[in-house]
Amino acid sequence: MKVVIMGCGRVGAQLAGLLDTDGHSVTVLDTDAYSFRRLPSTFSGTALIGNGLNEEVLKKAGIEEADAFVAVTQGDNRNVMAAQIAKHIFNVSKVVCRIYDPLRQELYSMLGLEAISPTTIFAQILKEKLES
């Protein structure tokens, strides 16, 4: 499948590498070219400089043909907005975003956005570790 990833931080870069290894067509977006250093040297997808909140940039990244869109920048609101653009403007069938703030994650999940809060998940894992 064709995947567009917004944000080439640790998570974005790692995800891009994993999907690329599995043979998917991956495009990673970041506003800072320096972030692309995190991509594995074997990465055969596309790294594109640009802001994923910009429709033109998203089109250039191939969002119109994309099967999936992932928003994993550092900004919760940026991820929320980009995910909504992908879902409601470009009708991408699979859209997932990261929202650190558990309350906001809950709200947007309720509104139909597939949102993951690493805060909630990690706190839960830590709790289980401590109690086991």
Next chain:
Amino acid sequence: MYIIVVGGGRLGYYLTKALLSEGHEVLIVEKNATFCQIINDELGSVCIRGDGCEMATLAEIGTARADMLIAVTGDDEDNLVACQVAKHKFNVPRTTARVRNPQNETIFKKLGIDVTVSSTNIILENIKEEVPTHPLTHLLTIRDKGLEIVEVKIPPDSTTIGKPIKGLSLPKGSKLALICSKERKPRVPTASTILKAEDRVIAVTTPESEEALRAALRGE
């Protein structure tokens, strides 16, 4: 009305000042402690420090009873989320977002924001209006009807000067409302009104036919 303003920058500050003077109950939410301090010193205790996108903050300030939330931070995504949280979590009846990137206006509308104000477009329009040769100025947009009120300047060399209004091929759906001349009082045009050089024509039109209207009035 109880109005919440998200963002205590210059826009938030002056907006709050204006709303307070109209007698509204206003509260600003601002992240920056220094900005909060300045606002509270100058306008009284109207600013609380916090993140206007965060539910805990919005719950604390009684957003559920707010009549309106206006998000005027410098970041479009923050304004979007503040409005969406207010709307969907606290059922605020009216949300307004400032949009810096004009492209985002349509996106925000699609995502359920009631009113968007594009600060960039407004500034652009105002500056363009100051250019003497600028042919068409947007004065007002009537959103729910898809109409706009514009002003068209008739240049001194226009081929339509001396012609009556009925002789112009105005696009459908466009209506001339008023003609302001240099020396005469503003007048409501009729079919036989003659256009003069330097006239400023105020018209109601649609975004699609504004180009055709401009061309018809200026004989382009």
